[in-house]
Amino acid sequence: MNTTMVLDYRNKHILAPMVRVGTLPFRMLAADYGADITYSEEIVDHKLIKCYRKINESLQTVDFVEKGTNEVVFRTCSAEKYRVVVQIGTSDASRALAAAELVCRDVAAIDVNMGCPKSFSICGGMGAALLSKPELINDILTTLKRNLSIPVTCKIRLLNTCEATVALAQMIEKTGVAAIAVHARKVADRPRDPAQWDGITEVAYAVSIPVIANGDVFDYDDFQRIKTVTGASSVMVARAAMQNASIFRAKGKLPWEDVKREYLRKSILWDNDPKRTKYTIKQMIMEHSCLELPEGKSVNACRTLADLSRLYGEQDYHKNILEERTHLNNGTPARILQLKK
Numbered sequence: 531m532n533t534t535m536v537l538d539y540r541n542k543h544i545l546a547p548m549v550r551v552g553t554l555p556f557r558m559l560a561a562d563y564g565a566d567i568t569y570s571e572e573i574v575d576h577k578l579i580k581c582y583r584k585i586n587e588s589l590q591t592v593d594f595v596e597k598g599t600n601e602v603v604f605r606t607c608s609a610e611k612y613r614v615v616v617q618i619g620t621s622d623a624s625r626a627l628a629a630a631e632l633v634c635r636d637v638a639a640i641d642v643n644m645g646c647p648k649s650f651s652i653c654g655g656m657g658a659a660l661l662s663k664p665e666l667i668n669d670i671l672t673t674l675k676r677n678l679s680i681p682v683t684c685k686i687r688l689l690n691t692c693e694a695t696v697a698l699a700q701m702i703e704k705t706g707v708a709a710i711a712v713h714a715r716k717v718a719d720r721p722r723d724p725a726q727w728d729g730i731t732e733v734a735y736a737v738s739i740p741v742i743a744n745g746d747v748f749d750y751d752d753f754q755r756i757k758t759v760t761g762a763s764s765v766m767v768a769r770a771a772m773q774n775a776s777i778f779r780a781k782g783k784l785p786w787e788d789v790k791r792e793y794l795r796k797s798i799l800w801d802n803d804p805k806r807t808k809y810t811i812k813q814m815i816m817e818h819s820c821l822e823l824p825e826g827k828s829v830n831a832c833r834t835l836a837d838l839s840r841l842y843g844e845q846d847y848h849k850n851i852l853e854e855r856t857h858l859n860n861g862t863p864a865r866i867l868q869l870k871k
């Protein structure tokens with residue numbers, strides 16, 4: 531791919547933004563199985579603008595590190611540059627732009643979260659709070675669009691009536707965004723409530739930009755099914771991917787234990803935040819087993835990637851990776867790069 535590659539939102543299978551889950555190892559995992567576009571977890575603009583950009587030589591990544599705390603807020607690598615979308619949580623156009631400008635040369639696109647119903651988002655005027663503020667939406671999206679050379683998108687939920695959702699989507703289209711993702715639930719709906727795909731259909735017929743359908747995609751066949759039913763251009767999946775990222779495989783899902791192990795290996799390889807790795811593994815276990823069983827209890831007791839490696843018999847892999855990193859830091863040619871292929 532060349533450097534002028536612009537993300538095309540048609541006919542794509544997309545990993546949804548997921549807080550704590552959608553960090554580099556999980557995005558790379560989903561992409562290995564066939565995801566075309568992979569979203570970061572939502573990153574709040576206040577946090578991102580406190581970061582500085584740093585090349586991490588030993589991991590071969592680009593890190594955005596919070597000043598003061600040294601927390602890695604966003605980590606990416608060149609292999610995902612043309613498919614990774616950073617999702618921003620924001621309530622202010624200039625702050626959103628400052629956050630987007632920091633990461634824009636390392637990623638494929640910027641998305642604005644307009645669907646999160648959690649109180650921390652709503653209280654901060656972010657996420658679903660934006661849905662009732664069309665002028666602010668317009669300000670944020672047009673500001674991003676005017677100033678960035680990469681695509682800008684947003685992810686909304688359904689409003690209380692079809693007419694209101696369609697009017698919002700048409701207003702959003704006028705801002706010049708490249709696509710719009712529609713999570714087929716209303717703000718008050720809970721994740722267990724069935725997604726209302728017909729709400730997506732209304733939007734898909736009312737706008738001419740690509741619509742990304744999201745909600746209750748559980749199997750590979752659902753990718754085509756939701757597109758056929760709704761007329762959407764692309765499909766985004768969250769929970770079913772978190773539970774088994776091989777949902778993106780055209781040949782069918784792999785056993786979740788294998789996927790879990792591969793995720794752990796990638797977490798080790800990319801030195802993921804252990805809390806996030808632990809959280810994601812627990813989500814996988816909860817779906818397929820129970821956290822009260824021995825495996826769940828043992829994962830709960832883990833504090834570090836070394837602990838998790840020991841639990842899953844990956845201590846040799848962990849040791850090899852650490853040795854490779856030491857060589858790399860000392861300027862020795864790197865086998866780690868081969869491991870990452």
Ligand code: FNR
Nearest residue numbers: 546547548549571572643713745746747767768769
């Ligand atoms: C989410 N979701 C979400 N949405 C978003 O716009 N930004 C985010 O950071 C998150 N974080 C998040 C974390 C976790 C653990 C889950 C399960 C979900 C919502 C998600 O992207 C999606 O819209 C919904 O889950 C509906 O899709 P599925 O799960 O029916 O495929």
